[in-house]
Each structure stands twice: as C-alpha cells, then as structure tokens.
Amino acid sequence: MFKCDDFLIYDEATGTYSMSPEQQVRDETERNKWKTAGFTILKDWRLYLMLVPMIVVYLLWKYAPMTELTAAFRYGDFQHTNERPWVGIENFRTIFVGGEAAGFWMAFRNTFITAFYGLLFGFPMPIILALFFNEVRSNVVRSIMQVCVYLPKFISTVIVTSLTLALFSGNTGGSSIGVISQLLGMISSSPTLHARLNQGLVYTVEYFRPIYIVTDIWEHAGYDSIVFFAAVIAVSPTSYEAAQIDGAGKMAQMRYVVIPSILSTVVIMLIMKIGGLLSVGYEKLYLLCPDPSADNYNVGTVVSTWANNKLGYLQQAYGIAGEMTNNLIGMILVIGANSIAKRAADVSLY
Amino acid sequence: MKRKMEISELIFKIIAYFLLTVFALMCVYPLLFALSSMFSDFTAVQSSKVVLWPVGFQTEAFMYVFESPKFWINYSNTLFVTFIGTIWCLIYSILGAYALSKKRLLGRHGWNFFLVFTMWFSAGVVPQYLNYQTTGEVMAKMVGAGSWSDIDLKWLIVLAMGMNATNIILLRNAFEGVPSEIEEAARIDGATELQILTKVYIPMSKATIATVALFFGISRWNGYFWAYRVTEAAGQSYSWPVQVYMRDFLEEETALTGSYSADTATLSLGKGTSVAYAMVVMAMIPILVIYPFIQKYFAKGVNMGGVKE
Numbered sequence: 018m019f020k021c022d023d024f025l026i027y028d029e030a031t032g033t034y035s036m037s038p039e040q041q042v043r044d045e046t047e048r049n050k051w052k053t054a055g056f057t058i059l060k061d062w063r064l065y066l067m068l069v070p071m072i073v074v075y076l077l078w079k080y081a082p083m084t085e086l087t088a089a090f091r092y093g094d095f096q097h098t099n100e101r102p103w104v105g106i107e108n109f110r111t112i113f114v115g116g117e118a119a120g121f122w123m124a125f126r127n128t129f130i131t132a133f134y135g136l137l138f139g140f141p142m143p144i145i146l147a148l149f150f151n152e153v154r155s156n157v158v159r160s161i162m163q164v165c166v167y168l169p170k171f172i173s174t175v176i177v178t179s180l181t182l183a184l185f186s187g188n189t190g191g192s193s194i195g196v197i198s199q200l201l202g203m204i205s206s207s208p209t210l211h212a213r214l215n216q217g218l219v220y221t222v223e224y225f226r227p228i229y230i231v232t233d234i235w236e237h238a239g240y241d242s243i244v245f246f247a248a249v250i251a252v253s254p255t256s257y258e259a260a261q262i263d264g265a266g267k268m269a270q271m272r273y274v275v276i277p278s279i280l281s282t283v284v285i286m287l288i289m290k291i292g293g294l295l296s297v298g299y300e301k302l303y304l305l306c307p308d309p310s311a312d313n314y315n316v317g318t319v320v321s322t323w324a325n326n327k328l329g330y331l332q333q334a335y336g337i338a339g340e341m342t343n344n345l346i347g348m349i350l351v352i353g354a355n356s357i358a359k360r361a362a363d364v365s366l367y
Numbered sequence: 368m369k370r371k372m373e374i375s376e377l378i379f380k381i382i383a384y385f386l387l388t389v390f391a392l393m394c395v396y397p398l399l400f401a402l403s404s405m406f407s408d409f410t411a412v413q414s415s416k417v418v419l420w421p422v423g424f425q426t427e428a429f430m431y432v433f434e435s436p437k438f439w440i441n442y443s444n445t446l447f448v449t450f451i452g453t454i455w456c457l458i459y460s461i462l463g464a465y466a467l468s469k470k471r472l473l474g475r476h477g478w479n480f481f482l483v484f485t486m487w488f489s490a491g492v493v494p495q496y497l498n499y500q501t502t503g504e505v506m507a508k509m510v511g512a513g514s515w516s517d518i519d520l521k522w523l524i525v526l527a528m529g530m531n532a533t534n535i536i537l538l539r540n541a542f543e544g545v546p547s548e549i550e551e552a553a554r555i556d557g558a559t560e561l562q563i564l565t566k567v568y569i570p571m572s573k574a575t576i577a578t579v580a581l582f583f584g585i586s587r588w589n590g591y592f593w594a595y596r597v598t599e600a601a602g603q604s605y606s607w608p609v610q611v612y613m614r615d616f617l618e619e620e621t622a623l624t625g626s627y628s629a630d631t632a633t634l635s636l637g638k639g640t641s642v643a644y645a646m647v648v649m650a651m652i653p654i655l656v657i658y659p660f661i662q663k664y665f666a667k668g669v670n671m672g673g674v675k676e
Contacts (some may be wrong), residue, residue, distance in 0.1 A: 054473055063560035064466050068478065071463025074380065078527045081487045085494035098497075146390070151385035164662060165391035168398075171654050173589030173612040176647050180397040182623040183404075186415070191629070191636050192622035193415040196400065220625065227674070239394060243665075267376040290470060299492070300592045305613065325492045333493050340491035348488040363455075 045298065058085025066156040085132040093334035109271040119304050121339045124323035128343060129318060131302075132294045135230050140290060142238040144283060147245035148275065166239025178304040181232050185224075219305060233298070241286075249275060285358060292354035295347035299325075369376030405429060407474050412644070413476065428641035432636075432649055440605060441612040442649070444521055446609055448594075449587040452525040456534075456583045461576070464538035465564050475484040486532045499597050502527055516601035524608070529586055534579045541575035542568055577664040581657075588654060611645050 024040040027033075036044075046053070084098075089108055091101035099123035113119040130157050135280060146166065147294065155157040169177070186195040194202065198214045218224040260270045299321035318326075320343040324336030399419060408423030416422045432438050452632040466472055467479060489495070503515030503523050512518050531664050545568055553563050569576060596608050607615075618626045620639030632639060 057471075057473060059599075061471070061560075064469060064472060067462040067560070067564075068466040068472075070459035071466075071477075072481070074459055074526075074530065075481065075485060077502070079489070079530060081501075082490035082498035083488075085497050088492055088494070127401055146387070149387050152380050152383040153387065162387050162391045164659065165394045168658065168661065169394050171585050171589075172398075172651065173591065173660060174403075174608055175589075175591050175614050176651065179613070179617055179623065179643065179647060180401060183399065183644075184400070186623055190415075190622045190625065192640075196418055199415065217625075234563040239390075266373055267379045296489075303592065310595065311625060321492050325496075327493065336493045337491060344488055344491055347573065351487045357563055361474065 084331050086337060088334050089338035091334065092331035093332075096330065105212065108334050109342070112335050112339045112342075117335050117339075120323060121320075121335075123315060124318045124320045125341070126344065127254070128295055128297055128319040128321075131226060131229065131319065132297050134226060135233055135297065136290055136294065138230055139234050139237065140287060142234050142332055143241035144245050144279075146238060147279075150242065150246050151249045151275075152164050155320075163239070166242070168239070169236045172236075174304060177232060177236060178301060181228065181305065182219055185218040185228060187215050187220065189215070189217060192217075202364070219312055220313050222316050223293035223310055225306070225316045229317070233301075244286060245279060245282060248279040251280045288354040288358045288361075292351035293347075295320075295343055295348055325357040327349065377394050386406055386591045393562045398648075401651075405641060405648050407641065409635065409641055412641045413637035425641075428638065428645040431436055431638070431642050432645045437513055438609070438612065438646065438649075441607045441609045444606055445608040445610070445650075447521060447590060448590075449584055450527050451585045453580060455525060456529050456531070456587075457576070460531075460535045460538055460579065460583075461564070461569070464535050465568060467535070468542035474522045482535060486528075495593075496596055496600075499523065499527060499593065500600070503597070503601065514601055515639060520598055520601055520603050521606045523597060524590075524594050524606075528590065531582065531586065534582055537574070537575055541572040545571050549629045558666045568659055574664050577661060581661050581665055585654065609646075611651050613643070613650060616646060617643050 024037055025034045026037045028035060088098045088101065090103060090105060091098065092104045092107070095101050095271035111117050138241060142356045150159055150163065153162065181314040183198040184195045186192045186198065188194050194214055198218055201218075202211060202214050213224060219228055256274050256278070257270060260274050265273065297319050299319055302317050302319055303322045303325065306313045306322075308314065320340050326334050383517050391634065396419075400417070403419060403421045405428055406421040406424055406426065407417045408425060409428075411417055411422035422604075444495050463482075467475065467482070469475075472478070490498075500515065503518070506523060507513065507515050507518045510518060517521075529568045549567055549571075550563055553567050558566065589610065590608065591614065594608045595611045595614070598604065598611065604615075616639075618624045620636075621627060621643050622636060625641070625642075627636075629636075632643065
C-alpha cells in the first residue's frame with residue numbers, strides 16, 4: 018500500500034481511495050482564494066482606501082514617467098513618444114560609440130569621479146564629528162555646536178550656490194575676488210593659483226570639484242553625524258571604565274572600545290552611500306555650471322545635467338538613453354549594496 | 368571619585384573642541400556674511416570688502432526687496448506651495464504609511480516594493496519633465512483652459528512634486544512601533560479605522576510626524592529645479608517660487624553667475640549684489656525661525672526610522 022495520507026484516504030473495507038477532509042479544505046481554500054481576498058478587502062475597505070491616494074500619486078508622477086523611457090529605443094521625430102518608430106538600440110549606439118559619445122562619457126566619468134571623491138572625503142567627516150561631539154561633556158555647549166552644524170542642511174541649494182559663487186568669485190566681469198579666495202591668496206603666493214583666483218575658482222577646471230566637494234561636506238557632514246553620534250553615545254560607560262582600569266589611554270579607548278562599537282553603523286551607512294553613488298546632487302551642479310561654454314562645464318556636467326541640456330526631440334532621445342543607463346547602473350549598485358548589507362550585517366536597509 | 372585626566376585625553380579634548388568650534392563657525396559664517404553684506408555700502412560689497420561685519424551702513428537694499436512687488440508675489444507663492452504642498456504630502460503619506468504598517472494588509476510586501484522601487488530607480492530628468500508637461504496639459508483640459516501655460520502652475524507644483532518614499536518609510540516604521548494592544552482596545556471601544564489613526568496612531572507618533580513634516584516643508588521651501596523647469600517652460604513668472612526668482616535675479620543683476628550684462632541690468636552692480644544678499648537673508652528667515660523649535664525632534668526621528676532591522 019503506498020502512502021498517500023497527505024491527500025487521499027484508503028478505505029480498507031471497500032478498497033477505494035477518497036479525498037481526505039484536509040485536502041478538501043485545502044481545495045476549497047484554493048478555489049475561493051480570490052473570493053476570500055475580495056471579502057477581506059471588502060471587510061477592511063477603509064484600510065485599502067487609505068492606500069489609494071499614495072498609490073495614485075506614485076503611479077502618476079513616479080511610474081508614469083518611466084513609460085517615457087521607451088523613447089530611448091525610438092527615433093525621436095514626433096512630439097508624442099508613442100508615435101515614434103522603433104529603432105532598437107540605435108540611440109544607445111550613438112551615445113556609447115557614435116556622435117554623442119564624447120559628451121556622454123564625459124558626463125558619466127564626471128558623475129563617477131564626483132561621487133567617488135564625495136564619498137572618499139565626505140564619508141569620514143560625520144564620523145569624526147560624532148567622535149568629537151562625544152568629547153564635549155557640557156550639554157549646552159554641545160547643543161549650540163550641533164545647532165550650528167545641522168543648519169547648512171536646511172539651506173536651499175540656490176542659496177548655497179549663490180554664497181559659493183560669491184565667496185569664491187574672481188575679479189572678472191565687474192565683480193571682485195571673494196572673501197575665501199582672498200584668504201587663499203594671502204596663504205599662498207603661487208602665481209598660477211593667483212591667476213585662478215582672479216578667474217574665479219568655481220570657473221576653473223582644477224578647483225571646481227574640490228569646491229563642490231567642500232561645499233557638499235559643509236552642507237551634509239553635520240546632519241549626517243546624527244546617526245553616528247547616536248551610535249557613539251550608545252556605548253556603555255562601563256566599557257570605558259573597564260578599558261581605563263586596564264590602562265587604556267584615550268587613543269586605545271578609541272581604537273578598542275568606540276570604533277568596534279560603532280562599526281556596524283559605519284558599515285551600514287557606507288553601504289547605503291555606495292548604493293546612492295551615481296545619484297549625485299544634479300541640482301547643485303546645474304546651478305554651479307549652467308553654461309556649456311564655460312571651462313568648468315567639462316568637469317561639472319553629470320549625466321542628469323547633460324541629459325537636461327538636450328533640447329529637441331532627437332536630442333532628448335539620447336538624453337533619455339544616457340540617463341537610463343546611468344540610473345540602471347545606480348540601481349544595480351543599490352541592490353548589490355543592500356544584499357551585501359543583508360549578508361554581512363544581517364540588516365536590510367529597506 | 369574623580370579620575371585624573373590623562374595627557375592624551377586632554378590633547379584629544381583640546382583638538383576636538385578646537386576643530387568643532389572651527390567647523391561650527393564655518394557653518395554659520397556664510398549666513399553672517401550674507402547678513403553683513405546686505406547692510407554694507409554698495410561699493411564695499413562690490414569690491415568684496417565685507418568680511419564679517421558690515422562696512423558702512425545702508426538699508427536701501429533691504430528696502431528694495433521689501434518694496435518689490437515681484438519679490439512678495441514669489442514669496443507668497445513659496446508660502447503657498449510650502450503650506451498646501453506639505454499638508455498634501457503629509458495626508459497621503461500618513462494614510463499610506465498607516466495602511467502599510469498593518470500586518471493584515473494583503474500584498475503588503477508588494478506595496479512596500481512599489482514604494483521602495485522609486486528610491487532605487489528614477490526615470491530621469493527628461494522623462495520626468497515630459498510627465499510634468501503632460502500632467503499640466505491634462506490639468507488644463509480638466510479646467511477647460513487651452514494649454515498648461517494658461518493654468519496656475521502652482522497647483523502642479525503642489526500636487527505632483529515633493530514626493531519622498533523615505534519619509535513614508537519613516538512614518539511606517541513609527542506606526543509599526545505602536546503596540547497593537549492599544550489598537551485592539553480602541554477597536555473594542557468601537558473606534559473606526561480613521562479614528563484609530565487620528566486618535567491613537569497620530570498622537571503616539573508625534574515626533575516622527577513633526578520630523579517628516581519638517582522634511583517635506585524644507586524640501587518644498589527650498590525646491591528649485593523642477594519648479595524652475597516647469598514655470599520657465601510655460602513662461603509663467605508669476606507662479607515662480609522665491610528660489611527661482613532669487614536665481615533669476617542673481618543672473619540678471621549680479622556678476623556672480625557669469626551671465627551678467629550691464630545693458631540688461633536695472634540696478635548698479637553693487638546695489639544688485641547687496642539686494643541679492645538681502646533676498647538670501649529674507650528667504651532664510653522662515654527656516655531660521657522654526658529651526659530651533661523643531662531641531663530637537665528631528666535627531667530623534669532620524670534615528671528612529673533610519674535603519675530597519
């Protein structure tokens with residue numbers, strides 16, 4: 018007799034098989050799956066109604082734009098994307114190896130380099146700030162400092178870029194050397210630097226990226242330190258005491274108590290930052306170098322601003338194709354980073 | 368029992384205090400610079416003589432901004448967009464986050480993915496712009512206007528912009544933290560779904576809601592790029608937010624952006640620059656006013672929902 022107690026019952030008296038009651042229930046459930054789901058939704062309709070506005074908003078203004086992405090595979094001849102004839106990967110060929118390749122690869126390289134340097138110099142700053150904040154024992158003093166360093170995060174990009182342009186301005190076109198440029202001029206007497214200062218540091222090829230990264234750190238470091246500071250103050254005071262009794266100095270305490278305690282937070286934040294690597298703040302770059310004829314355009318253009326400058330239907334298709342490539346790579350980075358985080362720290366970011 | 372401070376600790380403390388002070392001053396300095404420049408003599412501003420304190424004194428730049436109807440129209444646009452836009456974003460975010468926080472919601476993982484996917488992948492600037500254009504045209508058709516430049520694009524900015532999936536996830540995590548016993552108690556007392564949300568969940572997650580409202584509000588107040596793209600394409604300077612006006616003024620009347628031309632400028636260069644600083648200060652005032660009150664909330668809110676374990 019073969020074993021089939023899972024879904025059939027063997028009747029010894031008649032020698033026949035019949036459906037087990039459990040299986041009948043399972044079949045019934047399976048048959049009525051949609052009905053049950055419908056009833057659950059109907060019974061709970063208020064809850065589902067609450068979900069509707071959010072879904073509508075996201076469909077209309079986050080998912081509907083994605084339908085325009087088909088334009089990347091079409092010949093951009095008509096106003097409406099759906100009327101355009103398909104051309105396969107022709108647009109991608111144009112931006113990768115064809116007529117638009119120079120512009121696209123320049124923008125792509127800039128995106129990557131800007132993001133990479135931003136991560137390299139911008140990532141340690143909040144951690145250092147958090148460690149320093151931990152040293153400030155007076156709550157009043159620390160609160161005052163924190164209020165100051167969080168503030169730049171809340172200032173608009175337009176104001177940040179305006180002040181950047183003002184503080185680093187050169188003496189061309191009626192303006193005069195900005196205050197920070199004056200300070201740099203006092204510190205160094207190198208003639209090339211002075212020439213650049215006169216030109217306006219933001220408009221030079223060498224200094225554009227450093228300025229972008231410094232202002233970015235200025236904007237975000239304080240605010241980003243919140244998470245690390247929370248991790249640092251979570252370290253138990255007894256750990257410090259134990260280390261002190263064992264004769265650990267300040268540096269040893271840092272090395273063996275604080276750093277290991279905040280390491281998981283650091284790893285998570287680092288992975289998160291790597292995930293967002295290719296989505297550099299294009300608004301700020303757009304405001305700092307809007308002029309395609311200026312020198313800094315070649316270092317300050319990222320894929321988003323490059324695509325944004327594409328006018329006309331034909332050009333737009335290239336822009337869409339290029340930015341789609343960039344965003345797809347960005348998405349792969351995010352998903353990869355998240356799965357690494359899951360495996361390494363058993364923490365999922367989403 | 369007081370412990371003797373070791374020399375390495377003392378050195379580290381001194382370095383920490385020093386660098387923190389320097390960084391904190393650096394963070395505040397540009398704002399002081401703008402404030403001083405606003406009240407300094409035009410020639411001093413133009414020749415970058417202002418370093419920290421005002422050089423000379425005038426209130427003409429401030430009065431120019433104060434008496435400029437265009438500035439106030441754009442300022443009121445920003446106020447409108449910030450208030451209505453924040454309320455609109457909060458309404459659908461709170462409702463959606465509440466539904467997502469419920470374990471009994473069918474397809475919960477699917478809806479979460481629906482939300483989170485927008486953080487991973489975005490269509491990009493050109494498709495987004497085409498989408499806003501279509502939205503504008505549809506809105507115009509709905510009210511019977513000819514094209515999108517005939518309708519007030521402030522409404523487009525309010526409805527279609529300022530989405531943020533991170534904020535919804537912050538809210539969802541806060542709602543998940545509310546003990547389900549309280550909800551059950553309310554349900555036994557006969558509360559409806561909406562009452563449970565408004566009488567139980569919202570009061571219990573005040574800190575997070577304040578944080579999220581702050582994030583939405585700040586991003587509305589500071590929003591530039593899309594508002595500029597949309598209003599510029601429709602040729603509608605009357606619905607500019609103040610950020611767009613400020614940038615436009617900077618390009619027209621000051622030599623800072625490199626597109627200045629003395630022929631089209633209406634003010635002298637020094638005055639234009641001073642006026643630009645006055646606008647910067649005026650545009651920052653609302654944020655500076657609410658910032659200290661709400662500052663204590665957001666550190667809490669950020670840590671609460673940043674990482675989901």
